Amino acid sequence: xxxxxxxxxxxxxxxxxxxxxxxxxxxxxxxxxxxxxxxxxxxxxxxxxxxxxxxxxxxxxxxxxxxxxxxxxxxxxxxxxxxxxxxxxxxxxxxxxxxxxxxxxxxxxxxxxxxxxxxxxxxxxxxxxxxx
Amino acid sequence: xxxxxxxxxxxxxxxxxxxxxxxxxxxxxxxxxxxxxxxxxxxxxxxxxxxxxxxxxxxxxxxxxxxxxxxxxxxxxxxxxxxxxxxxxxxxxxxxxxxxxxxxxxxxxxxxxxxxxxxxxxxxxxxxxxxx
Amino acid sequence: xxxxxxxxxxxxxxxxxxxxxxxxxxxxxxxxxxxxxxxxxxxxxxxxxxxxxxxxxxxxxxxxxxxxxxxxxxxxxxxxxxxxxxxxxxxxxxxxxxxxxxxxxxxxxxxxxxxxxxxxxxxxxxxxxxxx
Numbered sequence: 001x002x003x004x005x006x007x008x009x010x011x012x013x014x015x016x017x018x019x020x021x022x023x024x025x026x027x028x029x030x031x032x033x034x035x036x037x038x039x040x041x042x043x044x045x046x047x048x049x050x051x052x053x054x055x056x057x058x059x060x061x062x063x064x065x066x067x068x069x070x071x072x073x074x075x076x077x078x079x080x081x082x083x084x085x086x087x088x089x090x091x092x093x094x095x096x097x098x099x100x101x102x103x104x105x106x107x108x109x110x111x112x113x114x115x116x117x118x119x120x121x122x123x124x125x126x127x128x129x130x131x132x
Numbered sequence: 133x134x135x136x137x138x139x140x141x142x143x144x145x146x147x148x149x150x151x152x153x154x155x156x157x158x159x160x161x162x163x164x165x166x167x168x169x170x171x172x173x174x175x176x177x178x179x180x181x182x183x184x185x186x187x188x189x190x191x192x193x194x195x196x197x198x199x200x201x202x203x204x205x206x207x208x209x210x211x212x213x214x215x216x217x218x219x220x221x222x223x224x225x226x227x228x229x230x231x232x233x234x235x236x237x238x239x240x241x242x243x244x245x246x247x248x249x250x251x252x253x254x255x256x257x258x259x260x261x262x263x264x
Numbered sequence: 265x266x267x268x269x270x271x272x273x274x275x276x277x278x279x280x281x282x283x284x285x286x287x288x289x290x291x292x293x294x295x296x297x298x299x300x301x302x303x304x305x306x307x308x309x310x311x312x313x314x315x316x317x318x319x320x321x322x323x324x325x326x327x328x329x330x331x332x333x334x335x336x337x338x339x340x341x342x343x344x345x346x347x348x349x350x351x352x353x354x355x356x357x358x359x360x361x362x363x364x365x366x367x368x369x370x371x372x373x374x375x376x377x378x379x380x381x382x383x384x385x386x387x388x389x390x391x392x393x394x395x396x
Contacts, residue, residue: 001361001363001368033261034166034168034259034261034298036298036359036361038359038360038361038368039370040368040369040370040371040373041370041372041373042312042313042314042320042370042372042373047220047223048174048220048224049174049216049219049220050174050216053208053209053210055206055207055208055209055213056174056208056213056216058207059206059207059208059213059216059217060213060216060217060220062207063200063204063206063213063217064217067199067200067331068327068331072327074319074323074327075319075322075323075326076317076319076320076323077317077319078317081319081320081323081324081327084313084314084320084323084324085323085324085327085328087313088311088312088313088324088354089221089353089354090220090221090223091223091311091354091355092312093358093359093360094225095168095170095225095227095359096170096225097133097168097170097257097259099133104133104170104172104257105172106171106172106173106174107172108173108174109172109173109174109224125361125368127298127361127395129261129297129298129393129395130395131259131261131262165393166298166300166391166393179352179355180306180352180356181306181348181351181352182306182348185340185341185342187338187339187340187341187345188306188340188345188348190339191338191339191340191345191348191349192345192348192349192352194339195332195336195338195345195349196349199331199332221353222352222353222355223355226357227300227302227357227359228302228357229265229300229302229389229391231265236265236302236304236389237304238303238304238305238306239304240305240306241304241305241306261393263391263393263394
């Protein structure tokens with residue numbers, strides 16, 4: 001598998017990793033298959049959403065904070081339970097179809113690493129399944 | 133890959149696509165593998181849930197609206213941020229195991245395309261991974 | 265595919281299935297590929313989250329109950345609509361990369377079967393996709 005390193009700079013932040021994933025798919029030379037993206041962290045996640053207006057990701061981040069407030073009195077003593085819950089709500093893996101050697105995303109779709117307990121050094125793992 | 137076209141008729145609507153996905157799997161003649169279902173839109177999603185009592189999907193739709201109200205004052209100027217957020221909460225891809233040439237779903241499971249910003253012309257993309 | 269049987273003992277409960285999934289992967293002798301985990305129930309789900317402090321799973325369970333109260337007056341007459349909604353929020357399948365014959369999880373990651381309408385006899389289905 002391939003790994004993408006990400007240095008997040010805020011506690012909560014969505015980082016667009018689309019071009020890095022596309023490069024890994026191109027470099028694999030695999031024409032037909034599946035690109036699996038996996039987040040190995042429990043206080044971060046992955047999502048696919050709009051790649052055009054940056055206010056969309058701000059709205060998602062702010063609304064997740066409304067739904068799962070960081071300041072609530074949780075049991076877990078590290079003070080980052082909201083990040084664990086947000087991770088489970090968005091999920092930690094994605095599947096994208098590969099055809100003709102390229103990722104097939106919709107027009108407005110970008111791939112985001114979702115940091116919920118940064119800043120930290122993070123990784124995303126990429127596995128290409130060959131269907132040829 | 134195969135594509136399913138869907139014309140939604142309401143702003144928010146869950147469309148059962150189970151039989152269309154099953155037909156694609158049958159027609160592929162692949163006996164053993166994985167069916168990946170991908171939604172290429174950022175204001176729609178996919179989920180697997182109960183296929184019997186239609187009140188379940190109504191409860192899911194109404195409760196998602198309680199959690200992510202369409203009328204909240206979001207930043208994104210197109211007025212559909214709730215649809216983007218609902219899309220990220222449910223997710224935009226599904227995996228279903230193929231055995232003996234069939235999708236293996238649980239007894240009460242149906243596959244739903246989840247429209248959150250309709251009515252629109254939509255697509256769902258299907259990729260069959262052959263494990264033989 | 266392989267099946268894991270789970271007998272849940274409470275209405276809501278997260279059951280760690282990591283070691284059972286790891287054993288299935290080892291026994292498959294497949295060195296390189298993808299492990300797909302599928303929950304065939306509509307009132308349960310699957311998630312990957314922290315495997316160390318058990319208070320994390322308690323926080324997730326309690327906060328999901330805050331977001332989707334079991335006592336709300338839903339349409340569905342079986343009285344378990346909250347469980348269906350929680351199932352769609354967490355999702356019912358997971359992907360984990362297999363390399364060198366092992367599941368590749370992050371240091372703090374465990375795999376959880378999420379019961380939302382127990383106690384019941386449940387199953388989890390495991391499919392190993394061989395990429396060799």
